[in-house]
Amino acid sequence: MILARAEELNVGGPFYKMLKDLSPGVKISITRSISIAFEQYMNKINWNENQFDYEAFMGEWKEYLNKSATWYDKVSNDIKANSEFHEELAVKINETINKILSEKPKKEQNEEIERLQKLTKTEYDYSCRAEARFVIEKLTRELKSSK
DSSP, X not given: OHHHHHHHTOOSTTOOSSGGGSOHHHHHHHHHHHHHHHHHHXXXXXXXXXXXXXXXXXXXXXXXXXXXXXXXXGSOHHHHHOHHHHHHHHHXXXXXXXXXXXXXXXXXXXXXXXXXXXXXXXXXXXXXXHHHHHHHHHXXXXXXXXX
16 A cells, blocks of 8 residues: 555656766765655654555655755756656655565564564564564553553
């Protein structure tokens, strides 16, 4: 469901024309900004897939770009205004989200969540590494607030 809206924008395939001409540091920063904004947005909606709204996520990402992204000022206004660049960014966003959602939780995360769930007498479903981080933070806060 989360990717359904993003996949509609997957128009450029894996062959980037404009993105490939950017410096490696800028490309890494673009990916990092997408990842950070996506995780922040998902945390904000408690990783509830039913509440996912692609436009709201894009708003979160744009806000992150304006406040925190170092790469945004390094890309010329001509490139940023180019529709092909936006199409390539849409593909990059889709790929980045897909990668985040497909990263399985680490063994240590699974063990920590099990331990915390026993202590808090709760049970949470999670499916990826980023969501597992969220669950660990949430359970840790619940445990601290119950003391």
